[in-house]
Amino acid sequence: MLHRNQGKAWDQHFLPRLSRKQIAEMDKEDVLIVQPIGAVEQHGEHLPTFTDTLVNESFLTYAFEALPDDAPIWLLPPLPYGKSTEHLGHSGTISLSATTLIGLLQDIARSLQLSGFRKLVFYNTHGGNVDVLNLVGREIRIETGLAVFHIQSPVVPDPALFPASGQRIDIHGGDAETSLVLAARPHWVDMKLAVDEFPQLPADSSIQLKSKTFAWIIDDLSDSGIVGYATVASKDYGTHLFERGGQALAKLLLECAAFDMKNLKLHPKSMEALQ
Numbered sequence: 078m079l080h081r082n083q084g085k086a087w088d089q090h091f092l093p094r095l096s097r098k099q100i101a102e103m104d105k106e107d108v109l110i111v112q113p114i115g116a117v118e119q120h121g122e123h124l125p126t127f128t129d130t131l132v133n134e135s136f137l138t139y140a141f142e143a144l145p146d147d148a149p150i151w152l153l154p155p156l157p158y159g160k161s162t163e164h165l166g167h168s169g170t171i172s173l174s175a176t177t178l179i180g181l182l183q184d185i186a187r188s189l190q191l192s193g194f195r196k197l198v199f200y201n202t203h204g205g206n207v208d209v210l211n212l213v214g215r216e217i218r219i220e221t222g223l224a225v226f227h228i229q230s231p232v233v234p235d236p237a238l239f240p241a242s243g244q245r246i247d248i249h250g251g252d253a254e255t256s257l258v259l260a261a262r263p264h265w266v267d268m269k270l271a272v273d274e275f276p277q278l279p280a281d282s283s284i285q286l287k288s289k290t291f292a293w294i295i296d297d298l299s300d301s302g303i304v305g306y307a308t309v310a311s312k313d314y315g316t317h318l319f320e321r322g323g324q325a326l327a328k329l330l331l332e333c334a335a336f337d338m339k340n341l342k343l344h345p346k347s348m349e350a351l352q
């Protein structure tokens with residue numbers, strides 16, 4: 078596969094490769110700016126702390142290879158840090174506070190507005206950023222008038238390929254992330270240190286990991302820092318996820334670029350026609 082900072086994403090569609098003049102002369106009406114956001118945080122003993130940002134960059138590399146050359150979609154430099162407070166205290170975790178991340182994203186959006194851009198998408202690969210992005214997206218919409226989108230990591234598990242698909246939990250450092258890093262940077266993974274660990278939540282309880290009723294930090298769930306099945310990961314599965322997810326991400330980006338807020342409201346005449 079392509080290495081970091083190679084390919085169409087980081088060459089043809091990397092906004093800061095252009096000059097002030099080129100950006101000023103760009104027709105910005107339908108241009109979509111992509112702000113990638115990852116994290117630097119512990120992912121167990123077998124994975125690099127750069128996992129989320131590496132995975133983010135790699136999905137974008139795949140997605141842009143799948144986009145038409147003239148797609149009006151431009152990338153900003155990936156923001157390597159996110160809100161990883163749930164992992165603080167574990168070596169190598171570098172976290173922004175929620176308020177810092179909110180302020181940083183607002184500053185980027187204000188700058189884009191002053192350059193004349195109108196559409197912004199946050200492309201995120203770290204679960205801890207989700208709540209912040211939903212909140213700040215609306216704040217930016219209100220303050221700047223930009224159309225703001227939020228795309229979460231396009232990891233779509235494939236039960237046909239996943240060997241332990243019967244009971245699978247994959248929250249952090251498990252089969253998906255381990256497979257993705259094996260595909261992107263195999264020498265950054267030490268599979269000898271991979272373990273499987275997941276918390277025991279009562280099956281009859283509606284309080285589950287991905288529900289909003291349980292504000293966990295990693296030490297509530299795991300001693301290893303992993304929540305999932307890391308040992309079944311494979312490079313082939315990671316490559317498959319990148320190919321599948323890259324296609325899905327390319328399609329989503331094109332849809333965001335073509336999306337027009339002005340067309341959302343039904344005209345009264347159309348309302349009459351519906352009755």
Ligand SMILES: [Zn+2]
Pocket residue numbers: 120128129202203249250254
């Ligand atoms: Zn992660």
